[in-house]
Amino acid sequence: MRTRHVLVALLVVAISxxxxxxxxxxxxNESSCWGQASQAFARDGLMGEHASSFETPRLxxxxxxxxxxxxxxxxxxxxxxxxxxxxxxxxxxxxACE
Numbered sequence: 683m684r685t686r687h688v689l690v691a692l693l694v695v696a697i698s699x700x701x702x703x704x705x706x707x708x709x710x711n712e713s714s715c716w717g718q719a720s721q722a723f724a725r726d727g728l729m730g731e732h733a734s735s736f737e738t739p740r741l742x743x744x745x746x747x748x749x750x751x752x753x754x755x756x757x758x759x760x761x762x763x764x765x766x767x768x769x770x771x772x773x774x775x776x777x778a779c780e
Contacts, residue, residue: 714778716765722774 723729733740741749743764751759756767766779 714762715769715776716761718778719765719769719774719776722769722776723772728772 720729733742743761744759747756747761747764748759750756750764750767756763762779765776768774769776769779
């Protein structure tokens with residue numbers, strides 16, 4: 683349980699450093715979940731600077747998705763899975779993530 687809290691905390695930090703991602707058109711696709719979720723996170727003030735804008739290297743969202751998958755938290759290492767996980771953990775209902 684503590685590991686899950688640490689992972690969620692890391693995820694929230696990564697999101698706050700990630701920047702705003704745009705929605706990719708109207709047709710559902712693999713990135714729609716992350717796009718819609720990040721739009722909601724940005725609207726609510728949970729997004730910040732992109733990981734590459736810092737002097738100290740950051741994990742980055744794609745690498746975070748891979749790490750969460752490797753630890754068995756995500757079913758796969760896609761941004762779709764990461765978006766669904768974060769949305770669920772923060773209590774968001776994102777249409778493209780369902």
